[in-house]
Amino acid sequence: xxxxxxxxxxxxxxxxxxxxxxxxxxxxxxxxxxxxxxxxxxxxxxxxxxxxxxxxxxxxxxxxxxxxxxxxxxxxxxxxxxxxxxxxxxxxxxxxxxxxxxxxxxxxxxxxxxxxxxxxxxxxxxxxxxxxxxxxxxxxxxxxxxxxxxxxxxxxxxxxxxxxxxxxxxxxxxxxxxxxxxxxxxxxxxxxxxxxxxxxxxxxxxxxxxxxxxxxxxxxxxxxxxxxxxxxxxxxxxxxxxxxxxxxxxxxxxxxxxxxxxxxxxxxxxxxxxxxxxxxxxxxxxxxxxxxxxxxxxxxxxxxxxxxxxxxxxxxxxxxxxxxxxxxxxxxxxxxxxxxxxxxxxxxxxxxxxxxxxxxxxxxxxxxxxxxxxxxxxxxxxxxxxxxxxxxxxxxxxxxxxxxxxxxxxxxxxxxxxxxxxxxxxxxxxxxxxxxxxxxxxxxxxxxxxxxxxxxxxxxxxxxxxxxxxxxxxxxxxxxxxxxxxxxxxxxxxxxxxxxxxxxxxxxxxxxxxxxxxxxxxxxxxxxxxxxxxxxxxxxxxxxxxxxxxxxxxxxxxxxxxxxxxxxxxxxxxxxxxxxxxxxxxxxxxxxxxxxxxxxxxxxxxxxxxxxxxxxxxxxxxxxxxxxxxxxxxxxxxxxxxxxxxxxxxxxxxxxxxxxxxxxxxxxxxxxxxxxxxxxxxxxxxxxxxxxxxxxxxxxxxxxxxxxxxxxxxxxxxxxxxxxxxxxxxxxxxxxxxxx
Numbered sequence: 001x002x003x004x005x006x007x008x009x010x011x012x013x014x015x016x017x018x019x020x021x022x023x024x025x026x027x028x029x030x031x032x033x034x035x036x037x038x039x040x041x042x043x044x045x046x047x048x049x050x051x052x053x054x055x056x057x058x059x060x061x062x063x064x065x066x067x068x069x070x071x072x073x074x075x076x077x078x079x080x081x082x083x084x085x086x087x088x089x090x091x092x093x094x095x096x097x098x099x100x101x102x103x104x105x106x107x108x109x110x111x112x113x114x115x116x117x118x119x120x121x122x123x124x125x126x127x128x129x130x131x132x133x134x135x136x137x138x139x140x141x142x143x144x145x146x147x148x149x150x151x152x153x154x155x156x157x158x159x160x161x162x163x164x165x166x167x168x169x170x171x172x173x174x175x176x177x178x179x180x181x182x183x184x185x186x187x188x189x190x191x192x193x194x195x196x197x198x199x200x201x202x203x204x205x206x207x208x209x210x211x212x213x214x215x216x217x218x219x220x221x222x223x224x225x226x227x228x229x230x231x232x233x234x235x236x237x238x239x240x241x242x243x244x245x246x247x248x249x250x251x252x253x254x255x256x257x258x259x260x261x262x263x264x265x266x267x268x269x270x271x272x273x274x275x276x277x278x279x280x281x282x283x284x285x286x287x288x289x290x291x292x293x294x295x296x297x298x299x300x301x302x303x304x305x306x307x308x309x310x311x312x313x314x315x316x317x318x319x320x321x322x323x324x325x326x327x328x329x330x331x332x333x334x335x336x337x338x339x340x341x342x343x344x345x346x347x348x349x350x351x352x353x354x355x356x357x358x359x360x361x362x363x364x365x366x367x368x369x370x371x372x373x374x375x376x377x378x379x380x381x382x383x384x385x386x387x388x389x390x391x392x393x394x395x396x397x398x399x400x401x402x403x404x405x406x407x408x409x410x411x412x413x414x415x416x417x418x419x420x421x422x423x424x425x426x427x428x429x430x431x432x433x434x435x436x437x438x439x440x441x442x443x444x445x446x447x448x449x450x451x452x453x454x455x456x457x458x459x460x461x462x463x464x465x466x467x468x469x470x471x472x473x474x475x476x477x478x479x480x481x482x483x484x485x486x487x488x489x490x491x492x493x494x495x496x497x498x499x500x501x502x503x504x505x506x507x508x509x510x511x512x513x514x515x516x517x518x519x520x521x522x523x524x525x526x527x528x529x530x531x532x533x534x535x536x537x538x539x540x541x542x543x544x545x546x547x548x549x550x551x552x553x554x555x556x557x558x559x560x561x562x563x564x565x566x567x568x569x570x571x572x573x574x575x576x577x578x579x580x581x582x583x584x585x586x587x588x589x590x591x592x593x594x595x596x597x598x599x600x601x602x603x604x605x606x607x608x609x610x611x612x613x614x615x616x617x618x619x620x621x622x623x624x625x626x627x628x629x630x631x632x633x634x635x636x637x638x639x640x641x642x643x644x645x646x647x648x649x650x651x652x653x654x655x656x657x658x659x660x661x662x663x664x665x666x667x668x669x670x671x672x673x674x675x676x677x678x679x680x681x682x683x684x685x686x687x688x689x690x691x692x693x694x695x696x697x698x699x700x701x702x703x704x705x706x707x708x709x710x711x712x713x714x715x716x717x718x719x720x721x722x723x724x725x726x727x728x729x730x731x732x733x734x735x736x737x738x739x740x
Contacts, residue, residue: 017206025208025726028055029733035200042196045187055733057200058228060193061247061691062180066154068138069177069236075112077141077148084176085115085137085150086158092129108135117150134158136176178234194232201229210726211250215708221246248692249701252458255690256709257727258735259462263315264717271440272311273416276340284368285335289328291472297325300466301332304444307464308336308417314442317423317460320468321450321663322628329468330419331361333444337417338370338397344417345399347406347434349425351376351574352581356603357400357421359585365398375401375410378574406433414438421446448628449621450663454699455671457706458690469664478631480639480658482615491611491640492559498609499563499590503635505609507555507593508626510617511547512569546613552593560591568594596622598629605633615641615657616650620670623654624663671696 027034032054033043051057071084087108095103104119106129117137119125129135139153182193209216209224216223222230227246234240293301300318307314320326330346337344348354358374365372373387373396390396394413399405415438420431423445435441445463456465483491495505552567566589568580577597583589585604592598592607596618610630615623623641631637641658645651656669695702712724719728 021206021208024204024206027204028058028207029053032057032200035196035203037196037199042188042192045185046196048185048187049183054200054204057197058204059691060182060197061231062182064181065234065240066138066179066181067237068136068156068179071136071176073112074108074110074115074148077115079141079143079148082138082140086110086176087115087135087137089129089131089133089135090114091131092126094123094126104129106135108137113148115148115150117153117155119152128157129155178236178240180232197232201232205229208726210730211253212712212723212727215253218708219249219704221249224250244692245701248694248698249705251690252693252698252702252705253709254731254734255458256461256706257712258731259460260709260713261731263462264713272313273340273342273440273442274311275305275308275336275342275416275442277305277309277336279339281339281368281370282332282335285331285364285370288364288367293328294325294468294470294472296320296468296470297329297472300329300468303464303466304329304333305336308333308442313440314444315463316444317456317463317465318444318446318468319450319456319465320446320448321471322448322625323471323632324468325472326421326446326448326468327357327360328472329466330421330444330446331364333417333419333442334361334398335365335368335370338368340416342414342416343391343394343397343399343412343438344419345401345405345412345415345434345437346419346421347426348400348402348421350597351378351402352577352597352602353421354400354402355578355581360603361398361400370398371396372398372400375399375404376574377402377404378578379404403430406430410437412437415441417442417444419444419446423447424449448625450667452664452668452671452695452699454702455667455695457702458693458695461706461709469662476631476634476636478627478637478639478661480627480641480661482641482643482654482658484644485642488611488640488642491609491642494638494640495560495591495609495611499560501608501635502587502606503608504584504587504589504604504606505591506598506607506611506626506629507551507591508598508610508612509546509548509551509593509595510614511545512571512595513547513549545617548593548595551613555591555593563590564588565591565593568592568597570595570597596626598626602629603632604629606635607632608635608637610637610639611642612639613642615654616643616645620653620656620666623657624666627657627661668696 030053031043032038032046032051033040034054035057038046038057046052046057049060051060067082068084071086074085074087077083077085085108087110090107090109092104092106095105097103100121102121102123104122104125106117108115108117115137117135117139134157136156136158137150137153138155139150142149142151180194182190182197184190184193188196205225207225207228211221211224215221221227222242224246227243230239230243231247234243304314304316304318307316318326318329320329334344334346346357348357354374354376358372362372373390375384375387379387387396388409388411391399392411392413399410399412404410418435418438418441420426420434420443423431424447431443431445435443450469451459453465453467481490498505548567548569552565555563556565566580566584568577568584572580580589580592581602584592584607587606607630610627612618612623612626618626627639630639641654643650643654645654653670656666660666693702716724719725
């Protein structure tokens, strides 16, 4: 054959192969019904799991694996460990020790000993597990009544013996190994789910890899097609770990790229503006501070001001533990707007918090020559009209407020800085609406929920992050103690001692009132906090759980008859809330009974004792935020967690509160208790694409993906290079319709 003909034939094969790989890659985003065994009924069952495309099916990863790969003899099986046993059933019996309990018990032999396996309330197993049946069992080895036992083990029937024969070992090698277990439905069993995924993998076995080859070489990553097969059907654990690492890296890289590209597009839309970050105004602000800034505050201020001095719009998140001084750091960003001849806005989720800004920063700004105002939904019409005129003319430099800042008639002369506190309480559209009131506006978002760096990178990869860990007044000590309900007198005694010293106290209740319906604070507020549990497991529970409105009456009549006791819940009108907080701040209220409405931002230095009723009904983050309301002055403080926790997890959570006041340590512990979806689903739809990453265990993978995303966009911001075409398409497919 002539040489040219051979070359043409080889080229034709290559073209055919490339074409087939492209077809299989496109199949990923086709309907799941394209898979051979997915008929109409199964397609409906898959849709209930959110599976509508071939990609959805292939990325429906196992939630666990059953390891039948290492088979041990019964004599060698170690107590307390999960082991695989291959044996033959000797006898099977059915026991009914009491009503509604049926036990199938089988004695299993393997030549080295005997083991008893028991299954509870599964009477149908008597038809599958018969004498002389060869079984492969998996479970935790226990020892009772002189024999090794397995309770409710996983099992696989290797073979059924004939009436006159013995079971053989044919098929053991095929059935042993690491078996995936996928979430299934009533229409589709776990076994069928594995079969459908296997068919989908076969149909897409030659898919193209969107990851640039240099990244795969750099991090020694599997190709996508091998990783997808190995994550579902690994030959061994090292292969499964390699597949997991590849796919976890991939999903974080995609999210980082999406966040960074979105930020870039937002920045390009606005006009560039460079703030002045030095001068007399900023010097006057520094000189007027009644305390010395911490090293964390000084570093964060430098980072923020340097961002503001650059022409590109700032997009920074300030993460700080409770009491770490975030508001004072934000003050420098607001002052920089004044120094630059422009305006700034600072938005809070509640009127209580917005008024706190005015109280704490207003006097400092007035002393520094910075004009400011406060706008909320309760600002009267005449004051509001004058305020809007002053704002539009530029006579007001800094505007504090709530959602009222988002109203269409709130117009700035030139807004260049937007500060949003407790930013997770605002929707994406709300945050963007404030920013869009000024072209090229710098954004500083703040949160009092400390999270580890790995989670911050995952959720906020499009933002630079500054951290505040230390408190400005670190000389005071806050001691936390867990008390059962019948020892609550110790907490009451602490309040009495505080009142004698002219100090004040909080008593926090999980519910507002018992009335006709039990309402938690979170059911009344617009923002729902999922961590607070309000259901009653019994009538006895209701007798113990505290509701603020009833607790006030009890405390006034029975416990503190001489004290001035106030009530604070979100049921109060804005005017009543303002009056209660003013009275408490001025010392006209000794004890404030409240719900979680005081969770964030309330600053009363003379409050030194807090009792949190039914503390086991709150999440760690919320408990830590509440604790941050005391110890804000010069006196030590005490927090009493009142609870009789029933579960080990609740006990561990409360003990963590007792052991440390470090919000970042508590956040890591909290993350270890929560499902990944609960953590990652909190910011954007795109985070739901994260199925494999663990923000604690995979921190190195997250950092690698973050750094690689930055470098990719620096080298090819528009993904115009041919090797990035597939990557760009992958992002468009995954994040299509993602509003975040």
